[in-house]
Amino acid sequence: QVQLVESGGGLVQAGGSLRLSCAASGRTLSIYRMGWFRQAPGKERVFVAVINWSGNSESYTDSVKGRFTISRDNAKNTVYLQMNSLKSEDTAVYYCAASRNFALRSAGSYDYWGQGTQVTVSS
Numbered sequence: 001q002v003q004l005v006e007s008g009g010g011l012v013q014a015g016g017s018l019r020l021s022c023a024a025s026g027r028t029l030s031i032y033r034m035g036w037f038r039q040a041p042g043k044e045r046v047f048v049a050v051i052n053w054s055g056n057s058e059s060y061t062d063s064v065k066g067r068f069t070i071s072r073d074n075a076k077n078t079v080y081l082q083m084n085s086l087k088s089e090d091t092a093v094y095y096c097a098a099s100r101n102f103a104l105r106s107a108g109s110y111d112y113w114g115q116g117t118q119v120t121v122s123s
Contacts, residue, residue, distance in 0.1 A: 003112075012119075037095045038090075038094045
């Protein structure tokens with residue numbers, strides 16, 4: 001089993017920045033990819049970004065390209081999501097997820113999930 005704990009969410013004004021963290025524990029050697037998803041009220045959970053646990057490959061949804069950066073610190077078993085130039089439409093609960101295989105943008109292909117952290121962007 002792998003446990004994931006997100007932190008770093010909060011309230012920020014449009015144009016501001018936040019950095020989310022996701023600390024992994026347990027059988028972290030089984031992790032191949034780590035992803036971030038978000039879910040706005042009344043909407044489905046959608047893909048935001050993904051990174052290989054080795055850190056040599058990243059992918060983003062189009063709406064956050066150039067604004068968000070996913071990174072990892074293997075020594076700390078932690079993945080980060082740096083969010084800049086935040087917009088009101090970025091408001092959502094952000095979830096960290098871990099996959100033991102070649103998961104990319106489909107939430108169903110991830111094996112473990114964190115509890116989520118709220119990000120609210122005021123306009």
